Amino acid sequence: ARPVRAPRGTALTCKGWEQEAALRMLMNNLDPDVAERPDDLVVYGGTGRAARSWEAFDAIVAALRALEGDETLVVQSGKPVAVLRTHAAAPRVVIANSNLVPRFATWDEFRRLEQLGLTMYGQMTAGSWIYIGSQGIVQGTYETFAAVANRHFGGSLAGRLVLTAGLGGMGGAQTLAGTMNGAVVLGVEVDESRIDKRLATGYCDRKAHDLDEALAQVEHARRSGSALSVGLVGNAADVLPELVRRGVVPDVVTDQTSAHDMLHGYVPAGLTLAEAAALRVDDPAEYVRRSTASAVRHVAAMRALQKAGAVAFDYGNNIRTVAYDAGFAEAFEIPGFVPEYIRPLFCEGKGPFRWVALSGDPADIHRTDALALELFPHDHALRRWITLAREKIHFQGLPARICWLGQGDRARFGVALNDLVARGELSAPIVIGRDHLDTGSVASPFRETEAMRDGSDAIADWAILNALVNVASGASWVSFHHGGGVGIGNSLHAGQVTVADGSPLMRERLQRVLTNDPGMGVARHADAGYPEAIAAASRHGLNLPMR
Amino acid sequence: ARPVRAPRGTALTCKGWEQEAALRMLMNNLDPDVAERPDDLVVYGGTGRAARSWEAFDAIVAALRALEGDETLVVQSGKPVAVLRTHAAAPRVVIANSNLVPRFATWDEFRRLEQLGLTMYGQMTAGSWIYIGSQGIVQGTYETFAAVANRHFGGSLAGRLVLTAGLGGMGGAQTLAGTMNGAVVLGVEVDESRIDKRLATGYCDRKAHDLDEALAQVEHARRSGSALSVGLVGNAADVLPELVRRGVVPDVVTDQTSAHDMLHGYVPAGLTLAEAAALRVDDPAEYVRRSTASAVRHVAAMRALQKAGAVAFDYGNNIRTVAYDAGFAEAFEIPGFVPEYIRPLFCEGKGPFRWVALSGDPADIHRTDALALELFPHDHALRRWITLAREKIHFQGLPARICWLGQGDRARFGVALNDLVARGELSAPIVIGRDHLDTGSVASPFRETEAMRDGSDAIADWAILNALVNVASGASWVSFHHGGGVGIGNSLHAGQVTVADGSPLMRERLQRVLTNDPGMGVARHADAGYPEAIAAASRHGLNLPMR
Ligand SMILES: NC(=O)c1ccc[n+]([C@@H]2O[C@H](COP(=O)([O-])OP(=O)(O)OC[C@H]3O[C@@H](n4cnc5c(N)ncnc54)[C@H](O)[C@@H]3O)[C@@H](O)[C@H]2O)c1
Numbered sequence A, B: 001a002r003p004v005r006a007p008r009g010t011a012l013t014c015k016g017w018e019q020e021a022a023l024r025m026l027m028n029n030l031d032p033d034v035a036e037r038p039d040d041l042v043v044y045g046g047t048g049r050a051a052r053s054w055e056a057f058d059a060i061v062a063a064l065r066a067l068e069g070d071e072t073l074v075v076q077s078g079k080p081v082a083v084l085r086t087h088a089a090a091p092r093v094v095i096a097n098s099n100l101v102p103r104f105a106t107w108d109e110f111r112r113l114e115q116l117g118l119t120m121y122g123q124m125t126a127g128s129w130i131y132i133g134s135q136g137i138v139q140g141t142y143e144t145f146a147a148v149a150n151r152h153f154g155g156s157l158a159g160r161l162v163l164t165a166g167l168g169g170m171g172g173a174q175t176l177a178g179t180m181n182g183a184v185v186l187g188v189e190v191d192e193s194r195i196d197k198r199l200a201t202g203y204c205d206r207k208a209h210d211l212d213e214a215l216a217q218v219e220h221a222r223r224s225g226s227a228l229s230v231g232l233v234g235n236a237a238d239v240l241p242e243l244v245r246r247g248v249v250p251d252v253v254t255d256q257t258s259a260h261d262m263l264h265g266y267v268p269a270g271l272t273l274a275e276a277a278a279l280r281v282d283d284p285a286e287y288v289r290r291s292t293a294s295a296v297r298h299v300a301a302m303r304a305l306q307k308a309g310a311v312a313f314d315y316g317n318n319i320r321t322v323a324y325d326a327g328f329a330e331a332f333e334i335p336g337f338v339p340e341y342i343r344p345l346f347c348e349g350k351g352p353f354r355w356v357a358l359s360g361d362p363a364d365i366h367r368t369d370a371l372a373l374e375l376f377p378h379d380h381a382l383r384r385w386i387t388l389a390r391e392k393i394h395f396q397g398l399p400a401r402i403c404w405l406g407q408g409d410r411a412r413f414g415v416a417l418n419d420l421v422a423r424g425e426l427s428a429p430i431v432i433g434r435d436h437l438d439t440g441s442v443a444s445p446f447r448e449t450e451a452m453r454d455g456s457d458a459i460a461d462w463a464i465l466n467a468l469v470n471v472a473s474g475a476s477w478v479s480f481h482h483g484g485g486v487g488i489g490n491s492l493h494a495g496q497v498t499v500a501d502g503s504p505l506m507r508e509r510l511q512r513v514l515t516n517d518p519g520m521g522v523a524r525h526a527d528a529g530y531p532e533a534i535a536a537a538s539r540h541g542l543n544l545p546m547r
């Protein structure tokens, strides 16, 4: 065990705040309060890593400490491979993780190359150093559940039962986001320690060891209309079919087990955790056969609950594809959450905007919360979210905030943050980033680009252009990954992080990056023919030559 | 028919030379003297296109004419999709062509999406606007044949017979590059008009209509030791097996039919060109069955000639993979040309460096030839090449020169070109670019990264990092493609073009780009453990953190 924690405070350990920010955010990703398995460099999402090895981690840290303000560090799947002279307005770091030539883009080949020490799994924000703990996903999950409430339940989930599974790094946000919407949430999780982590961080209210106990609790809360979350120790591939058998139909059913990775993410039914860990090593092929069979039972049960009246949706972990490929033909009768609930936001350039206080001082985030409320006084969703977040969200690692913002607002807010730093109203610079799951940054036919209006689901040019545009605009670090939330072969996506250090140059760079980065999303959706995106493009004066 | 020709001379039609350069190079790619099928926007290499449609071409031209010196045009598979405010040291254009999410990276899916108007095939220099006609490949082919001569034939191909097929845009360089090395070349080409084009441009000496006639000519030349090239109208899948049957064994056998694309590139035996064209439309699946069967016979004949004593190598068109996938188990007994002949050059950052005179004036290229001879007086290969090229190479479209240069020399030469422009010794700016086939820009397990020392053939991070680094360094346009010379699924690769306009800013940008772009190649090969690359890195002072 080698605990890592980002430096706090206002003293630089690098030659500039951009380098310092990359260093602190890399370390913050591995903070034991933030990462799921920091000893293995695993941040979240199956095996999403921050660096390829501890040796590579040390070399990245050393390179960042020595990096000049006109140099760029090049990181290849978590390993630093070059330091190049560029210029002050170029990124300080460029990162590519897990990318494979398409013909070889299978889990088997990826794992073979990983074994050889040639690659690592970057997930979306793990290898790109902008994971901020479960809070990073809370708002997205909260807004998704709110959209479900609006669409199907007259605006509230009070008295409604949400059934899900997987309370890991991201999935653990579901219990809290559900209760924030008034719901009763039953979260099935095979690894008891994960439930304990959610209890400790205030993301989950109770733990149950058997189904009867859990059902008694949730039925009671459901009848009384009070919000409650219960983490049930169990395997979803057992529990969900059992609920079907008993005729217990939730109002909503979804899932966030790490089904994107059938070897390291999803646990087969019928094995203890220890047995599963042993089988994974002794006979990986048998493991994958068993986990796949379990996922089929799991998805079939979700589908049965859907037929019995539950609102069902896939929550971006590729479990439908796994079941479909293994022969469950009805898997895609369950819709994906993006086309159902998120795409209208993407059309306006909205996505999971986030910022982090490099000082480590929660007061800095509270000041930025106030800024958001000042700048967007008429945005009710934002006001409601900021208010709830301040009350319910425990910071993990460096204090951070997430808030979905769209075209125009992102740039306005980013520049205003830089101005706050310039005026000395914050104790140190702020890092501004986002998830790879965003409006213009990802090609992912089973999630972000599922069922595009023009059929362009699998076109990946947009993700690459987003990365190139972010470098051209002057982001502080830019990353391009393969795999991510839906696994090897299934997606390509880009990320950017830009540092508000209060300088005039960073002000310009923020203005450009935070305009062009979501702008590529509006352009992508306008090109696909979404009227909301075409309207947003003209409202924001985006220059789209063929629109 | 809508003939396109780049403007010549010193008058700008755009708002700056970078934009003007992109415009002229796009148009030059489609010049009837340069492109293979300009009416269909096809430049070379099967269906490698410069723009998605004529409508898209017009929109790109209009966007380039209006583009400011601090803006960036974004091109998605040959269609302009956005114009964004960036800054003066950022690229004027970023391009992504043919990229697909890996699971969908098959020819069938690509063609389905192409039919829907959502993508186009960019090849390597077609969609990235730096194709310069057959001359672009001549030197690479020339150096490859020279390496073959050195390795196997005591330094000369005089009196040696080189058998190949495919005299298209790239393949047509083989006949000339062969005779420049003293060889007798027999080039089998199914489309007579392609041979006529090579005759007209001085790339091929003679045409033959039947095998006996051709053999009589080549045997005569072989005996007399004089260089000669003969284009034989015929299908390689007929001619090569017939040579095997007759026991005619060449000294060298290779191939450059467009076998990377079994529908639009390779012509099945037993059909006239017209019949093939009809079948392609009426029954594409049957076409692919037949062309694949032909390719198997073709590769089997190459292998038989190899067993009979010929030096055989694959010349980067993926024909081995086609035959292997269709069941010919010995296909990979034929080595690829990169590990055999090119990788030692890549280890030193050497690759197909090229430059073009925007003025259209051949005198500008002659001045740059002289510069190269001045700058590198002790480089005998360079001197020999420049001398031969001046004598033998007809310019096509805008006058251009290619010359493989390595780490250090590229930056020196690029900056010196910029200085020539600044001093008014050239009549207009020079465009400096390269093929996507280069040292640090490509992931392609059947060609550029075949049989890497550390097994990293399929790792694609490097290609993406190359694109990001070129944007960060300030190239004028940067492109990222999927497919290219070996077809959909099989490669990812990046390109850069930078304009020497004589300004101090471009001087800096050239220095950075032409250092970092090949530098990524040296780093990539050093990371893979090649001692030549590790030595080159330390000789050139490259900062590689873990080496
Ligand atoms: N929708 C989104 O926006 C979004 C965002 C990020 C991640 N994801 C995807 O959601 C999934 C979860 O992400 P994470 O970061 O929480 O991953 P994680 O690996 O940290 O957690 C997954 C959890 O699922 C549990 N689990 C595995 N198999 C199970 C089974 N059969 N029954 C019950 N529990 C089981 C594991 O014990 C673990 O706690 C991943 O596939 C990820 O890619 C979706």
Ligand SMILES: NC(=O)c1ccc[n+]([C@@H]2O[C@H](COP(=O)([O-])OP(=O)(O)OC[C@H]3O[C@@H](n4cnc5c(N)ncnc54)[C@H](O)[C@@H]3O)[C@@H](O)[C@H]2O)c1
Pocket (backbone or CB within 6 Å): B036, B044, B045, B046, B047, B137, B140, B165, B166, B167, B168, B169, B170, B171, B172, B188, B189, B190, B191, B194, B234, B235, B236, B237, B256, B257, B258, B259, B260, B261, B265, B266, B267, B268, B269, B294, B315, B316, B317, B318, B437, B484, B485, B486
């Ligand atoms: N080695 C390299 O550096 C390199 C560089 C560029 C391209 N390539 C690859 O080389 C191939 C050729 O490139 P190109 O630009 O010349 O393509 P092209 O499409 O312009 O020409 C291919 C030629 O092959 C001919 N042909 C097709 N099937 C034939 C058959 N069965 N028998 C005889 N002739 C046949 C066609 O008529 C055409 O003239 C492509 O696959 C390309 O990707 C290799």
